[in-house]
Amino acid sequence: MTVETLLGRQVGDYDPPVRGDPITGERYYSRRWAQAEWDHVWTKVWHIGGMVADLEEPGDFLTHNLGRESVVMLKQEDGSVRAFYNACKHRGYRLAWTEVGGSPFLTCAYHGWRYAPDGTLIHAQDPDDFPGGNPCGRTKLEEIPCAVWGGFVWFTMDRDAASLADWLGPVGRQMEQWGMDRMTRVMALKSDVPCNWKIIRDNFNESYHLPTLHPQIANVIDDSLEDTIFEIYPDGHNRMIMRGLKPSGRYDTADILEMPLAQALEYWELDPKDFEGRASQTRAAIIAKKRELGRARGYPHYDGMGDSEIVDFHHYTLFPNLTFTMWPDGVQLLRSEPHPTDPERCIFDHWFMAHRIGDSDVVIGPMGPTPFEAVERETVIFGTRSLGDVADQDLSVAIGQQEGLHSRGYTGGLLANQEKRVQAFHERLNDMCGIHD
Numbered sequence: 001m002t003v004e005t006l007l008g009r010q011v012g013d014y015d016p017p018v019r020g021d022p023i024t025g026e027r028y029y030s031r032r033w034a035q036a037e038w039d040h041v042w043t044k045v046w047h048i049g050g051m052v053a054d055l056e057e058p059g060d061f062l063t064h065n066l067g068r069e070s071v072v073m074l075k076q077e078d079g080s081v082r083a084f085y086n087a088c089k090h091r092g093y094r095l096a097w098t099e100v101g102g103s104p105f106l107t108c109a110y111h112g113w114r115y116a117p118d119g120t121l122i123h124a125q126d127p128d129d130f131p132g133g134n135p136c137g138r139t140k141l142e143e144i145p146c147a148v149w150g151g152f153v154w155f156t157m158d159r160d161a162a163s164l165a166d167w168l169g170p171v172g173r174q175m176e177q178w179g180m181d182r183m184t185r186v187m188a189l190k191s192d193v194p195c196n197w198k199i200i201r202d203n204f205n206e207s208y209h210l211p212t213l214h215p216q217i218a219n220v221i222d223d224s225l226e227d228t229i230f231e232i233y234p235d236g237h238n239r240m241i242m243r244g245l246k247p248s249g250r251y252d253t254a255d256i257l258e259m260p261l262a263q264a265l266e267y268w269e270l271d272p273k274d275f276e277g278r279a280s281q282t283r284a285a286i287i288a289k290k291r292e293l294g295r296a297r298g299y300p301h302y303d304g305m306g307d308s309e310i311v312d313f314h315h316y317t318l319f320p321n322l323t324f325t326m327w328p329d330g331v332q333l334l335r336s337e338p339h340p341t342d343p344e345r346c347i348f349d350h351w352f353m354a355h356r357i358g359d360s361d362v363v364i365g366p367m368g369p370t371p372f373e374a375v376e377r378e379t380v381i382f383g384t385r386s387l388g389d390v391a392d393q394d395l396s397v398a399i400g401q402q403e404g405l406h407s408r409g410y411t412g413g414l415l416a417n418q419e420k421r422v423q424a425f426h427e428r429l430n431d432m433c434g435i436h437d
């Protein structure tokens with residue numbers, strides 16, 4: 001089924017009913033909710049631990065800290081990746097302290113125990129001084145499920161979890177069209193942000209805010225309701241497709257044939273003046289030009305893509321906290337995770353993965369032109385520099401909402417139909433956490 005035939009509101013099988021549970025304010029600030037989410041959500045779902053590309057040699061590792069927990073993912077001799085809790089079996093010292101690293105052994109800095117990449121203890125000081133004898137070869141780090149997909153290393157703390165492929169379901173197969181595993185991560189910003197993680201999820205689970213909050217993108221993303229597809233999948237993931245490289249149907253007039261749409265038209269050898277009075281036709285014209293010129297201009301990845309994929313914005317939210325916006329030439333990942341101790345803060349990540357275009361050493365990312373080179377994650381002290389124009393706008397309201405949700409004047413929300421993904425997200429959380437008050 002093509003996107004053209006799907007255009008409309010929530011579609012068919014992917015429009016499950018919601019109950020209308022109130023979205024209580026307390027869930028955004030209470031320790032009761034934070035603990036329930038840890039017990040029933042964070043320790044049950046799959047998480048991204050880092051980039052496969054950072055693991056080159058056996059013994060290379062990634063770490064990912066989530067709340068108070070930490071996980072280390074190690075490359076094995078056979079090329080596979082295994083994940084372990086990042087805590088020494090001797091007395092619990094955290095073993096790996098950098099996000100990326102590597103050595104033949106993982107060595108604990110406290111008493112010097114050494115572990116092989118498969119988690120087996122291979123050296124302990126005074127090994128015969130232990131009850132039961134030498135612990136080497138018998139003691140192993142605590143292993144948890146690990147998988148590789150889309151260029152990322154994933155882990156889950158639930159040893160009984162469905163496989164990653166099953167957890168992704170049809171959404172995973174859809175996302176493979178963009179070839180994420182052939183992309184390079186060219187931007188990776190991280191910040192500790194003063195709002196609950198779900199405020200950021202709510203924002204990414206609706207597009208109702210676009211005309212008010214992001215008017216600058218209205219001439220390259222059509223945010224009009226009748227042209228946007230919303231789908232909610234049974235496993236809690238969802239998809240939104242917005243038409244790209246045409247102005248919003250809310251403002252279909254010639255005078256919005258400005259930057260950056262005009263720039264896109266010119267790049268693909270089209271004259272913006274030809275579209276005065278018929279701005280809704282820019283998308284189809286650019287699709288045709290991309291098909292005609294794409295391969296020769298360094299865009300061979302268009303060959304395997306459908307028309308919608310080479311021009312539209314496919315926006316996926318994987319439950320509970322990963323949002324991928326698929327652009328024709330790259331993927332933006334926005335993630336919010338719980339703060340280790342404070343329910344009114346969260347850890348926010350903004351990554352961009354891109355295909356190289358020809359031999360260009362620059363790609364156009366969420367921060368504008370960006371060098372095409374692999375980057376390590378960069379931590380930003382919130383408020384001291386931009387996390388991306390659009391992300392800054394989203395985060396500015398997130399902080400204001402965190403304040404308002406404490407008010408006795410907030411009584412559980414009044415959502416538009418097009419915000420159904422927000423409602424479905426919270427009802428799923430209510431059910432998983434077993435909290436319905």
Ligand code: FES
Nearest residue numbers: 088090091108111
């Ligand atoms: S805590 Fe790791 S060697 Fe003692």
Ligand SMILES: [Fe+2]
Nearest residue numbers: 203209214394
């Ligand atoms: Fe936004």
